Amino acid sequence: MPQTLTIRQALFFEGIGKTEARVLLSHLLKKETAYLLAHDTETLDATSAQLYISYVKRCLKGEPVAYIIGQKECYGLMFRVTPDVLIPRPDTETLIEAALAVIPSDQPCRVLDLGTGSGVVAIAIAHHRPNADVFAADVSEAALEVARQNAKNLLGDVSRFHVVLSDWFSAFPEPLFSRSFDVIVSNPPYIKEGDAHLTETGLPYEPHAALVSGKQGLDAITHLCARAPNYLKPRGYFMLEQGYDQADAVANLMTLNGLTDIEHKKDLSGIRRVTVARRFGNFNRQARTAQK
Numbered sequence: 397m398p399q400t401l402t403i404r405q406a407l408f409f410e411g412i413g414k415t416e417a418r419v420l421l422s423h424l425l426k427k428e429t430a431y432l433l434a435h436d437t438e439t440l441d442a443t444s445a446q447l448y449i450s451y452v453k454r455c456l457k458g459e460p461v462a463y464i465i466g467q468k469e470c471y472g473l474m475f476r477v478t479p480d481v482l483i484p485r486p487d488t489e490t491l492i493e494a495a496l497a498v499i500p501s502d503q504p505c506r507v508l509d510l511g512t513g514s515g516v517v518a519i520a521i522a523h524h525r526p527n528a529d530v531f532a533a534d535v536s537e538a539a540l541e542v543a544r545q546n547a548k549n550l551l552g553d554v555s556r557f558h559v560v561l562s563d564w565f566s567a568f569p570e571p572l573f574s575r576s577f578d579v580i581v582s583n584p585p586y587i588k589e590g591d592a593h594l595t596e597t598g599l600p601y602e603p604h605a606a607l608v609s610g611k612q613g614l615d616a617i618t619h620l621c622a623r624a625p626n627y628l629k630p631r632g633y634f635m636l637e638q639g640y641d642q643a644d645a646v647a648n649l650m651t652l653n654g655l656t657d658i659e660h661k662k663d664l665s666g667i668r669r670v671t672v673a674r675r676f677g678n679f680n681r682q683a684r685t686a687q688k
């Protein structure tokens with residue numbers, strides 16, 4: 397590897413993509429891409445050159461750029477990320493948008509985000525809907541620590557943002573929390589055990605528990621669909637992000653559990669990425685089952 401490096405050489409470093417090179421170099425030099433392109437004959441100082449080369453080596457081994465620089469942008473906000481949390485994906489903006497579409501901006505609203513990870517969904521909602529009380533839950537304390545820091549950095553006032561250690565609904569016992577949320581959202585793990593995608597670049601670096609959920613990838617989704625209706629206020633919304641081929645299975649699970657008004661939302665690639673459903677007015681699942 398070269399000892400001296402111009403910005404241009406760094407941007408066209410052999411083996412890594414142009415986008416990765418730009419993100420790494422921008423982060424390292426704290427300069428916008430426009431600056432890098434306009435000053436591409438400048439030479440990096442020895443420390444920066446050494447650090448850049450160490451970043452490149454990590455990148456070449458397959459480590460995601462977001463973990464190398466410790467941050468990732470999503471929905472216009474910059475989130476701190478560590479290997480304890482899933483790197484926020486553009487697909488998840490579909491879930492954030494679906495939630496914001498139903499959460500009023502001028503009224504109080506109670507929102508629960510299950511499997512919050514970096515806090516991306518919960519924090520984006522809290523940022524855009526300051527009247528909402530947002531509960532961000534995860535089973536991983538390490539992930540919650542990242543979510544807490546992100547909430548503090550991005551929201552400032554966290555008096556309406558509640559971080560909760562919980563194995564799905566376990567920290568929300570019934571009947572205390574029955575019918576207590578207007579909106580429940582989740583981007584749960586939904587990849588099948590042993591799925592070929594798990595060996596793809598980057599994924600081996602991310603927490604297994606954030607990605608994988610049983611043989612069909614539907615264990616967490618099945619659990620959430622069965623439990624969520626009890627926690628929703630009448631006409632409350634439940635919305636899930638799901639795998640590219642899981643929309644019909646999710647809709648069936650929601651229907652089986654008495655949810656109505658089922659709708660799919662497509663991501664930017666046209667894939668049905670999010671399923672939205674509502675709790676019936678005064679629907680009583682047990683009574684309905686007994687009538688059958």
Ligand SMILES: C[S@@+](CC[C@H](N)C(=O)[O-])C[C@H]1O[C@@H](n2cnc3c(N)ncnc32)[C@H](O)[C@@H]1O
Pocket residue numbers: 481482483484485488510511512513514515516517533534535536539562563564583584585586605606607
């Ligand atoms: C796909 S990641 C989503 C993270 C974040 N919400 C996002 O959209 O980037 C799934 C999250 O679910 C959490 N999780 C897995 N099993 C869980 C459980 N039993 N209870 C609560 N959270 C769980 C993982 O720790 C992980 O943070």
